[in-house]
Amino acid sequence: MEQLTVHAPSQTYDILIGRNIIEKLGNELFERHIAEPERPVAILTSPRIGGFYYDAVRLSLEKSGVLEVGRFNIPDGEDHKNLQQFDKALNWLSRFAANPSRTPLVITLGGGVVGDLGGFVAHTFKRGVPFLQVTTTLLGAVDCSVGGKVAANLPAGKNLVGAFHQPSLVLADMDCLNTLPDAEVKSGMAEVIKYGAILDKDLFEFLEANIDKLMDLDDEALAPVVRRCCELKALVVKQDEYDKKGVRISLNFGHTVGHAIENVCKYSLSHGECVSIGMVAAARLSHKLGFCHSSVPTRLQSLLEAAGLPVECCARNLETDQVLEVMKTDKKWIRGKNRFVLLTNLGAWKEAEGIDENTIEDIVYEVVEG
Ligand SMILES: NC(=O)c1ccc[n+]([C@@H]2O[C@H](COP(=O)([O-])OP(=O)(O)OC[C@H]3O[C@@H](n4cnc5c(N)ncnc54)[C@H](O)[C@@H]3O)[C@@H](O)[C@H]2O)c1
Ligand SMILES: [Zn+2]
Structure with missing residues (x-):
């Protein structure tokens, strides 16, 4: 135990x-x-x-x-x-x-x-x-x-x-x-992958090496992973129990685009599926802005795919403009200024704001309609 x-x-x-x-x-x-x-x-x-x-x-x-x-x-x-x-x-x-x-x-x-x-x-x-x-x-x-x-x-x-x-x-x-149900396991795994991507490269690499065992619910692999995720969240939450200081923002990685897709597809994709697509968008944006190496979005995308999660909306007839519109209501955006949690490496993140709108639009287009 x-x-x-x-x-x-x-x-x-x-x-x-x-x-x-x-x-x-x-x-x-x-x-x-x-x-x-x-x-x-x-x-x-x-x-x-x-x-x-x-x-x-x-x-x-x-x-x-x-x-x-x-x-x-x-x-x-x-x-x-x-x-x-x-x-x-x-x-x-x-x-x-x-x-x-x-x-x-x-x-x-x-x-x-x-x-x-x-x-x-x-x-x-x-x-x-x-x-x-x-x-x-x-x-x-x-x-x-x-x-x-x-x-x-x-x-x-x-x-x-x-x-x-x-x-x-x-x-x-x-x-x-x-x-x-399998779909619920996948949905939870998206958040597990999120912890590795933003906060812990070793966890990320363990997930890469063991994703099949984890999806089969092999408890020797899964129990330590669950423990590590709880530990990582606890470290973040400890600094800001009542969510007043903006410290918890890192946990929103992938959720800006993810929540907007969830809303526009009227919840036909699960939360985890939307976060998966949102993480791919955020990682690609991180690379496009020069914050991280191209292997970061590539490896993240491969891991999500290995977990059976989508990395694009694929023929769901969603419109980029609708997703962008909903993104503007994201709680992180202050006075209309966009703010994103982005990766500088696997297991390392930074906050960026006021990113060029065309750059955001191109990336959102790729995952929504591309
Ligand atoms: N408090 C927090 O910090 C926090 C963090 C993230 C999400 N949430 C909330 O969590 C909710 C989503 O939670 P969830 O994904 O666990 O969904 P859920 O509680 O709705 O469970 C998903 C589905 O699986 C079924 N189910 C649950 N356990 C089962 C089991 N062992 N065997 C068979 N079926 C089972 C449920 O009946 C349900 O149909 C959202 O409301 C979200 O806002 C809260
Ligand atoms: Zn979430």
Whole structure:
């Protein structure tokens, strides 16, 4: 089992990564004094994910002495990360944990949707109760497990309402990935590759050498990679827990063009697929501006392709102009001035702003319509 301690200024917690971790969940919670027999444990999950793993989680808790375990289902899918489900979950929790002398422990069992919405429920119920995340997606393990962001979507946009609430413990059980659809594995792998590309050349080279094993979910290769990604994100987040100083900007590599494509294709490509295309665009831009050698975009593109990710939009009939228009609403662009996270090498980045618009347009055209 791989273990990592995250030192967020407001809370220190561990991330446990490996196989058969759900089985150990109950004991880990008692050893860490997070659970007590009398403390009710509320598991927020989804019908699909709970169908696979709820019984194992409940059994592990009951075996170690928890007396009361309950389940609430948030329907599967991003569309349900909303305030209606938030309201339902809170009302269920208030009934489940009705005894005022027993603060419940919330467990989110799922990917980013359940983790974000369930974490937000834990943050607001009685002004905050402890929660732990059992992540069941690769993205959940490498991205949502660090940073403490919890949220719901509004009709006007994703994650428009939320808070910071650090978990007491995170468990990333690699066995859960066996039931995860391939498309979700690929989507998570795009973010894994992102960490290597911006922050860690050794990780990038390990990914190049082991991409087939990783896509086959070989846990000897995957668990240390997940651990390293969490460690890299934790190092960034530690400097800026509340995302106020702009330090987290590096994590947006590939997301400027990526988010715009996601929006224009109306989510017909997954987040990871869009980020993959966005990273190729950003790497090509980095080379075109003379910041890095031509091997940087070439190697990044090869690795993404080896992971089965797209590097261009390919015959989706998207228009460059639409993508450019949406890019102008990117949160990094200040007063209309463009800002990009670009590569100076594999594992090294810099921020650049005010880049010539024709240069951007040429690169976006290449990946959108080329
Ligand atoms: N909090 C953060 O820092 C952070 C970071 C990145 C993304 N996010 C959020 O995460 C969300 C995306 O997360 P995600 O990619 O994990 O998506 P998700 O939670 O929607 O899960 C993807 C799909 O896989 C299914 N699924 C999950 N685990 C499974 C398993 N083990 N077996 C079978 N099916 C399974 C789900 O039911 C769902 O249909 C977005 O809402 C995004 O905003 C949050
Ligand atoms: Zn992302």
